[in-house]
Amino acid sequence: MTATKDFQHTYFYEATWAGSTKRLELKGDFVAKAGFTINDSFGLNLSEDGKMVTVRHSPPILISSELNRLTVVKDENGWWNKLTALDREDAQNSLLQQARKAAETSDLMVIATQKLLDRLTPLQEKYSFQTTASSA
Numbered sequence: 001m002t003a004t005k006d007f008q009h010t011y012f013y014e015a016t017w018a019g020s021t022k023r024l025e026l027k028g029d030f031v032a033k034a035g036f037t038i039n040d041s042f043g044l045n046l047s048e049d050g051k052m053v054t055v056r057h058s059p060p061i062l063i064s065s066e067l068n069r070l071t072v073v074k075d076e077n078g079w080w081n082k083l084t085a086l087d088r089e090d091a092q093n094s095l096l097q098q099a100r101k102a103a104e105t106s107d108l109m110v111i112a113t114q115k116l117l118d119r120l121t122p123l124q125e126k127y128s129f130q131t132t133a134s135s136a
Helices: 085-104 108-118 121-127
Strands: 003-017 020-035 043-046 052-057 061-076 130-135
Touching: 003 085, 003 108, 020 085, 020 108, 052 108, 061 085, 085 108
Parallel strands: 052 130
Antiparallel strands: 003 020, 020 061, 043 052
């Protein structure tokens, strides 16, 4: 894991039947973690003059998206169209799925790549070389 990000995600559910509308709004506080798999696609290549190191890696992946806090913002039954336990469970599962997608498309992956390069900084200062990253 090379990067973490705290974020919030909100999910809205609304269904109307025979003029009766039920509504549910959930807000979650999440922490997402991203990093790299260390396998055959990961490598360090040193130039012949020793002044450039290329870090070859696969794209970063989302390791986890954890729900730290769930807040029910709105929980409204219709007159005869009531929210059920299944509605609430489905809404929470949708919140989790959408939050995971939001984390995957956020700047977290860019941050993970930058943090990987940042970890080489002490070596750069000691041995005076530059780094570049290339996705495998």
